[in-house]
Amino acid sequence: MTQWTHIPVLASQAADLLLTNPNGVYVDGTLGLGGHAKYFLSRLGSSARLFGFDKDEEALAMARQNVQDARLTAVHASYTQAPQVLKDAGINGADGALFDLGLSSYQLDNPQRGFSLLRDGPLDMRFDLSAPLTAATIVNEWGLADLERILTEFGEERNAHAIAMAIMAARRQGKIETTFQLKKIVESVVHGRGKIHPATQTFQALRIAVNDELGCVRTVLEVLQDIVKPSGRAGIITFHSLEDRMVKNRFKELASGGAWRLVNKHVVAPEYEEVRQNPRSRSAKLRVIERV
Numbered sequence: 292m293t294q295w296t297h298i299p300v301l302a303s304q305a306a307d308l309l310l311t312n313p314n315g316v317y318v319d320g321t322l323g324l325g326g327h328a329k330y331f332l333s334r335l336g337s338s339a340r341l342f343g344f345d346k347d348e349e350a351l352a353m354a355r356q357n358v359q360d361a362r363l364t365a366v367h368a369s370y371t372q373a374p375q376v377l378k379d380a381g382i383n384g385a386d387g388a389l390f391d392l393g394l395s396s397y398q399l400d401n402p403q404r405g406f407s408l409l410r411d412g413p414l415d416m417r418f419d420l421s422a423p424l425t426a427a428t429i430v431n432e433w434g435l436a437d438l439e440r441i442l443t444e445f446g447e448e449r450n451a452h453a454i455a456m457a458i459m460a461a462r463r464q465g466k467i468e469t470t471f472q473l474k475k476i477v478e479s480v481v482h483g484r485g486k487i488h489p490a491t492q493t494f495q496a497l498r499i500a501v502n503d504e505l506g507c508v509r510t511v512l513e514v515l516q517d518i519v520k521p522s523g524r525a526g527i528i529t530f531h532s533l534e535d536r537m538v539k540n541r542f543k544e545l546a547s548g549g550a551w552r553l554v555n556k557h558v559v560a561p562e563y564e565e566v567r568q569n570p571r572s573r574s575a576k577l578r579v580i581e582r583v
């Protein structure tokens with residue numbers, strides 16, 4: 292069986308900024324393969340607790356295996372459910388919470404999950420395999436206007452109209468079922484620019500739409516006060532400008548209200564060495580806020 296790994300991004304910086312109480316309660320909103328969780332637990336005391344959330348049950352099973360620590364409670368739920376899960380556990384706010392957005396290398400590299408344009412697989416792209424909406428449904432059933440809208444809003448794709456038209460034309464010939472079919476459709480109307488494949492933004496847009504990624508970020512930014520207690524901190528690692536803009540603006544708004552303060556005025560980005568060892572980290576940005 293393939294042993295999947297995921298190198299946690301900005302792990303020591305996130306731990307330095309978030310772990311203020313060695314025996315506190317923490318939330319890992321995006322447990323993934325447990326990279327951050329394992330590292331955080333290595334820096335916490337024996338009575339600390341960590342609630343790890345993921346929409347992906349396959350990831351949760353691997354995280355439990357990788358972390359193997361009784362201080363971890365792994366929950367199959369969206370991180371937007373964290374307020375309720377903490378409340379049900381009788382916890383009145385966490386000392387710290389981390390949200391490491393996007394997808395894990397396991398999801399990206401496993402062709403069966405349909406996220407990668409480098410690997411042929413079914414057009415799936417769901418974080419949660421029990422959710423009804425797949426990328427295939429969007430590509431085969433959504434109308435032109437909706438396709439164009441998600442390509443523009445979630446992919447910041449300049450050729451959204453041409454790509455949406457090409458998808459509509461292709462699906463009249465038969466169902467679009469695989470990542471490589473979709474990749475070829477995009478290649479037929481958009482030509483590559485430099486190192487970025489012409490279908491990169493289309494794949495990003497579909498993934499964001501399938502998983503309502505921006506909706507989840509928006510929701511969690513509204514309920515942070517129900518996740519962290521006073522003097523608790525929340526940190527968010529983003530990988531693209533759409534998410535980073537949302538986090539930056541909301542954090543500024545919260546800080547200007549006086550109930551929160553920005554812990555880092557400037558965004559925390561990986562050092563050269565981290566990017567060299569883990570190229571996936573190159574676009575990562577960490578912002579941390581503290582509840583006053």
Ligand SMILES: C[S@@+](CC[C@H](N)C(=O)[O-])C[C@H]1O[C@@H](n2cnc3c(N)ncnc32)[C@H](O)[C@@H]1O
Nearest residue numbers: 299321323324325326327345346369370395418
């Ligand atoms: C970048 S990975 C996290 C990797 C993890 N920090 C590690 O070090 O192994 C992001 C994870 O968040 C999960 N995810 C994305 N959106 C989510 C949401 N709204 N609720 C819970 N999990 C989510 C994905 O399924 C994925 O496993």
